[in-house]
Amino acid sequence: MDTMTELLYLKDSYQTEFLATITDQWLDPKKGYVVTLDRTAFYPTGGGQPHDIGTLNGVPVHSVEWVDDQVHHYVDSPIKENVVQGMIDWEHRFDLMQQHTGQHVMAAILKRMYDIDMEGFDIGDVTVTIDLKTKPLSNDQLFKIEQLANTIILKNEPIRATIVQPNALEAFDLVHDITREGDVRIVSIESFDDTPCGGTHLSSTGELQVIKLLGTERISGGARLSFVCGRRAVSHYALQHARIENFARLLETSDERIEGKLHRWKKERVEREKEIEQLKEQLLTYEATELWDGSGTVVRGFTERSIHELKALATILTKTHPHALVSLFTMNGSNVQLLATRGADHPLNLRDIASDFFGVCNGRGGGSPTFIQGAGTSEETIETLERNIASVLSSQRVLV
Numbered sequence: 001m002d003t004m005t006e007l008l009y010l011k012d013s014y015q016t017e018f019l020a021t022i023t024d025q026w027l028d029p030k031k032g033y034v035v036t037l038d039r040t041a042f043y044p045t046g047g048g049q050p051h052d053i054g055t056l057n058g059v060p061v062h063s064v065e066w067v068d069d070q071v072h073h074y075v076d077s078p079i080k081e082n083v084v085q086g087m088i089d090w091e092h093r094f095d096l097m098q099q100h101t102g103q104h105v106m107a108a109i110l111k112r113m114y115d116i117d118m119e120g121f122d123i124g125d126v127t128v129t130i131d132l133k134t135k136p137l138s139n140d141q142l143f144k145i146e147q148l149a150n151t152i153i154l155k156n157e158p159i160r161a162t163i164v165q166p167n168a169l170e171a172f173d174l175v176h177d178i179t180r181e182g183d184v185r186i187v188s189i190e191s192f193d194d195t196p197c198g199g200t201h202l203s204s205t206g207e208l209q210v211i212k213l214l215g216t217e218r219i220s221g222g223a224r225l226s227f228v229c230g231r232r233a234v235s236h237y238a239l240q241h242a243r244i245e246n247f248a249r250l251l252e253t254s255d256e257r258i259e260g261k262l263h264r265w266k267k268e269r270v271e272r273e274k275e276i277e278q279l280k281e282q283l284l285t286y287e288a289t290e291l292w293d294g295s296g297t298v299v300r301g302f303t304e305r306s307i308h309e310l311k312a313l314a315t316i317l318t319k320t321h322p323h324a325l326v327s328l329f330t331m332n333g334s335n336v337q338l339l340a341t342r343g344a345d346h347p348l349n350l351r352d353i354a355s356d357f358f359g360v361c362n363g364r365g366g367g368s369p370t371f372i373q374g375a376g377t378s379e380e381t382i383e384t385l386e387r388n389i390a391s392v393l394s395s396q397r398v399l400v
C-alpha cells in the first residue's frame with residue numbers, strides 16, 4: 001500500500017516505542033480527534049487482524065484505521081506538540097501476534113497437509129476463527145491438526161518477514177499465485193510455509209506456546225474452525241480446569257468421576273420420569289372414578305389445569321364407560337379451554353354440537369365426531385359454565 005507514513009511494524013513487530021512527527025491533525029465530527037504521522041508502529045485494522053492500541057504523548061489511541069492510504073490514529077484529545085512519542089500496548093500487541101502467527105500455522109497445515117483452502121480469518125476478542133472451503137472435519141482430523149500445530153511450536157522454527165521483488169518470488173514456496181504488482185512482503189516459517197502478509201508476527205514458533213482447537217461448525221459452503229493460541233490457550237486451560245473442579249464440588253465427587261455420576265443421574269432421571277407418569281395415570285384413574293356418578297354425562301370445570309391432563313382424564317372416563325358423554329374445561333382468569341368427548345357406544349356426532357358447545361364461552365375449536373377441543377373467554381363462574389355446557393349436551397341428547 002502506498003503511503004506517506006513509514007510503517008515501522010513491518011520491519012520490527014517487537015518495537016513498542018517510537019518518535020514521530022505529526023503531519024496532520026483534525027477533529028472528525030463522528031470519530032473524534034484524528035492524527036496522521038510521518039512514521040508509526042501502530043498496526044491499523046486490516047487483513048483479519050485488529051488494530052493496536054497505545055498512546056501518543058500519553059494520549060490514548062483507541063483506534064487505528066487505513067483511510068485513503070493514510071494511517072489514521074484516533075485519539076481521545078488533541079495533541080499540542082509536533083513531535084510525539086508513541087507507545088504500543090505490548091500485552092495487546094503480543095496477544096495479536098500470537099493469534100495471528102497461530103493462524104499462519106493452522107492455514108499452512110490445512111493447505112499443505114489436507115489441501116484445504118482458507119476463505120478468511122478473524123481474530124476476535126476471545127477466539128480466532130478461520131473459514132475453510134471443506135466438508136466438516138472429523139474429530140480424528142482435528143486431533144491430528146492440533147498435534148501437528150503443537151509439534152511445529154515445539155520445533156521453535158524461526159519466522160522471518162522479507163520484502164521480495166516480483167521477479168524473485170520463484171524462490172518462495174507459495175501455495176497461491178500473487179496477482180498484484182509491486183514488492184511483496186513474504187512471511188516465512190522456516191521449514192514449511194511462505195505466505196504473503198502485512199501483519200505483525202512472532203519471531204519464532206516457540207513463542208506461540210500452544211495452540212488449542214476449540215471446535216468446528218458448518219457454515220455456508222464450508223466449515224469454520226475456532227482456536228486459541230498462546231496466553232489465550234493457557235487461560236482457556238485454566239478456566240476449563242476451574243470449571244471442572246467446580247462441577248466436581250457441586251456433584252460432590254472427584255474430577256474423574258463426574259462423567260460416571262452424570263450418566264447415572266441421567267438414567268435415574270429417566271426412570272423417575274417414567275414413575276411420575278405412572279403415578280399421574282393412577283391419580284387420574286382415581287379422579288375419574290370420583291367424577292363418575294352413573295348418570296352417563298360428566299361436565300366439570302377446573303381452575304388452571306393443563307388441557308392435556310383433562311384430555312387424559314376424559315379418555316379414561318370414556319374408555320371405562322363406552323356410553324359416557326364427557327366435557328371438561330379449565331379456566332385461567334377469563335380464558336377458557338374446553339373439550340368434549342364420548343365413549344365408543346354413544347351415538348352423538350360431536351361436530352354437530354360444536355358451534356353451540358364452543359358458543360358457551362364465545363370460543364372456537366374443532367375435532368372429530370368423537371372428540372372436540374377449543375378455547376374462548378367467559379366472565380361467568382365455573383358453575384354457570386358447567387350448567388350451560390350440560391344444557392347444550394342434554395338438548396342434543398333429546399334429539400339423538
Ligand SMILES: [Zn+2]
Nearest residue numbers: 187197198199
Ligand atoms: Zn500474517
